[in-house]
Amino acid sequence: MQTQVESKRLTGSGGASHWNVGDICDPLIQNAPVMYFSLDPGGNIRNVNDFWVRVMGYEPHQAIGRPFRELIADGPGKKAFGELWDTLLNSGSLKDVPLDLVSGNGGILEVLLSVMARSDLNGLVEQYLGILIDVTSLKQSEKKVRDQNEFLRSVLEALPHPFYVLDANTYVIKMANSAARFGPLTPATTCYALTHRRDSPCAEPEHTCPLAVVKRTGKPVTVEHVHYDRDGNPRDYEVHGYPIFDERGNVVQMIEYSLDITERKQMEKALEENAEKTKLFAYSISHDLKSPLIGIHGLVRLLCKRYDELLDDRGKSYCSQILKTSEHAVALVEEINAYIKASEVALTFETVEPLEVLHMVREEFGALLGVRQIAWSEPDQIPPIRADRQCMLRVFRNLVDNALKYGGQHLTRIEIGYRDSDDFHTFTVRDNGVGIKPEHSETIFEQFQRNETSRGVEGTGLGLAIVKAIVEKHRGSIRLESEPGVHTTFHVSIARDL
Numbered sequence: 001m002q003t004q005v006e007s008k009r010l011t012g013s014g015g016a017s018h019w020n021v022g023d024i025c026d027p028l029i030q031n032a033p034v035m036y037f038s039l040d041p042g043g044n045i046r047n048v049n050d051f052w053v054r055v056m057g058y059e060p061h062q063a064i065g066r067p068f069r070e071l072i073a074d075g076p077g078k079k080a081f082g083e084l085w086d087t088l089l090n091s092g093s094l095k096d097v098p099l100d101l102v103s104g105n106g107g108i109l110e111v112l113l114s115v116m117a118r119s120d121l122n123g124l125v126e127q128y129l130g131i132l133i134d135v136t137s138l139k140q141s142e143k144k145v146r147d148q149n150e151f152l153r154s155v156l157e158a159l160p161h162p163f164y165v166l167d168a169n170t171y172v173i174k175m176a177n178s179a180a181r182f183g184p185l186t187p188a189t190t191c192y193a194l195t196h197r198r199d200s201p202c203a204e205p206e207h208t209c210p211l212a213v214v215k216r217t218g219k220p221v222t223v224e225h226v227h228y229d230r231d232g233n234p235r236d237y238e239v240h241g242y243p244i245f246d247e248r249g250n251v252v253q254m255i256e257y258s259l260d261i262t263e264r265k266q267m268e269k270a271l272e273e274n275a276e277k278t279k280l281f282a283y284s285i286s287h288d289l290k291s292p293l294i295g296i297h298g299l300v301r302l303l304c305k306r307y308d309e310l311l312d313d314r315g316k317s318y319c320s321q322i323l324k325t326s327e328h329a330v331a332l333v334e335e336i337n338a339y340i341k342a343s344e345v346a347l348t349f350e351t352v353e354p355l356e357v358l359h360m361v362r363e364e365f366g367a368l369l370g371v372r373q374i375a376w377s378e379p380d381q382i383p384p385i386r387a388d389r390q391c392m393l394r395v396f397r398n399l400v401d402n403a404l405k406y407g408g409q410h411l412t413r414i415e416i417g418y419r420d421s422d423d424f425h426t427f428t429v430r431d432n433g434v435g436i437k438p439e440h441s442e443t444i445f446e447q448f449q450r451n452e453t454s455r456g457v458e459g460t461g462l463g464l465a466i467v468k469a470i471v472e473k474h475r476g477s478i479r480l481e482s483e484p485g486v487h488t489t490f491h492v493s494i495a496r497d498l
Contacts, residue, residue: 035132039115041125043068043085055134057104073100073108088128092117101132110136162237162258165244166191168215168251171201180258183230191256195227195237210241215251218243227258236265293333297326347388347473349498354382354427357389358416361396368404369414378416385425386498391470398463399429399490407433407488424476424493435484444480467492474498 029036035052039045045063053060056071063071072078077099088094097113115130156163162180164173171190173180182194191211192198202209202225213221221241226234237258244253304311304319311319358378362369369376396416403414410433417428436444444464464478467490471478475495482488 035111035134037063037068037130037132039068039128039130041127043128046127052132055103055132056101056109057107059104062104071101073102075100088115088117092125096133098135108136109134110139159257161260162256164191164256166211166254166256168211168244168253171211174253181230182227195225197228197232210239210256211254214241214243214254218245218249218251224261225258235260236262293326293329297323297330300326347391349386349388351384352387352389352392353384354392354418355379357392357396360393361400364397365400365404372404372411374404374411375413376416377413379418382418383420385494386496387474387494388470391474395467395470395492396427396429398467399492402463403429403431403433403488407431410434420496423496425496426491426493428489428491430487430489432487435486435488436480436482 030049031051032049033051034049035055036049037045037052038047045066045068048056048058048060048063053063056063069078069081072081081099084094084097094113094115099111099113101109101111103109112133112135113130114133115128117125118127118129120126156175156177159177160179162182163177164180165175166172167174171192172187173185173189173191173194176185180194185194190201192201196202196207201212203212207225208223210221210223213223220243223239223241225237225239227237228234238261240257240259242255242257243251244255246252300319300322304316304323308316355378362376362378368374400414403411411431413432415428415430417430419426468478471492471494475498476493478493479491480488481491
């Protein structure tokens with residue numbers, strides 16, 4: 001049998017509150033961190049608990065006796081409250097009704113309202129017990145998330161290139177921008193069906209699947225693929241894949257961003273074809289030029305030898321100049337051939353003893369080193385390396401020849417050095433000649449580049465360009481360190497894992 005509980009007087013924030021709450025003890029209601037309140041049958045506030053006072057910002061005397069309707073902010077909610085009240089009268093309860101209430105400081109609180117009618121023993125409603133849940137922060141957070149999602153969608157739509165989010169297990173496209181619409185998208189469309197017209201994921205050797213690589217390595221990847229547009233036309237794409245992890249570190253999704261590189265690939269192909277044509281043309285020209293140049297050099301030498309007595313000093317001078325020019329032209333043709341080979345011909349990597357190569361270079365320039373009294377220094381030991389033997393001979397020959405030609409009259413020493421690291425073998429060729437100005441440290445490796453120290457010195461301007469081409473084909477680099485009047489040092493690095 002239900003019993004009535006005597007009304008009790010409890011002290012709230014700034015005033016007294018009277019609660020008739022059936023079989024719920026008053027202290028629990030009064031101190032609970034939930035906004036409890038009660039209404040009389042006419043919809044006027046009868047009681048509020050402390051938490052209601054703190055959140056709503058009204059003292060009890062400011063709220064008790066006031067129609068609840070007055071707390072509702074102007075707008076659709078206030079206009080609809082009449083219908084809500086009728087529903088409450090008919091059904092005896094309301095649940096999670098969203099309302100905007102005006103707080104004591106004039107601000108707006110977004111709440112969820114739940115109300116239940118309480119009747120006396122005769123079945124007459126004596127009061128309505130209500131709960132307000134403040135969802136203002138939640139609504140603000142939801143709005144922030146919506147705004148962020150809208151911003152993200154705007155950003156994705158602004159991207160001119162296809163963008164996807166893929167499920168790592170099913171390959172299903174979870175999100176895509178408009179640029180990614182290679183065909184109709186459904187909730188079950190997979191990336192391989194959309195872009196490749198396939199019924200299974202991509203596989204080697206035809207295509208490297210970026211998602212498979214990302215799942216295997218957990219790292220971003222870049223691959224090139226052929227995708228098909230809406231009309232079925234193939235297009236070359238550079239596909240970038242980025243993993244998305246769950247809390248356990250497993251790849252659950254992948255972001256895919258694709259760049260259309262069809263035009264770039266076409267240009268690369270055209271450049272390759274032009275480069276091949278240029279190479280063949282250069283070979284042809286150098287071959288066709290070399291024979292007549294050698295012929296000219298031989299005929300002029302015979303002319304000078306057999307008709308020397310008939311030539312005056314000016315004629316002899318002309319013959320001498322022709323001989324030097326033809327020799328230089330032949331040397332230039334040979335250097336052009338060497339540059340083409342260094343840039344284009346495949347290398348043969350083998351185990352090379354660097355000291356043997358250096359001894360060959362030293363013997364080649366031995367006479368000149370002796371005449372000019374130039375000291376030669378090299379390490380006692382250098383470990384074997386993997387390299388193209390002829391290319392390494394060309395590198396050291398050109399660098400030593402460069403020192404002898406451009407080191408100047410005060411050149412007295414050429415030093416060869418070596419050091420290694422985890423990734424590279426590094427050789428140094430150092431001389432104590434006139435040096436090279438810092439502003440020429442990069443341009444000196446370009447074709448046909450010669451600086452002021454080369455004035456009056458015969459050369460083709462291709463020697464260092466050939467060295468650079470060879471070193472780069474050994475996956476290495478060359479750099480210059482120089483102090484004019486003190487030294488010139490070339491640092492040559494080649495990869496260890498050739």
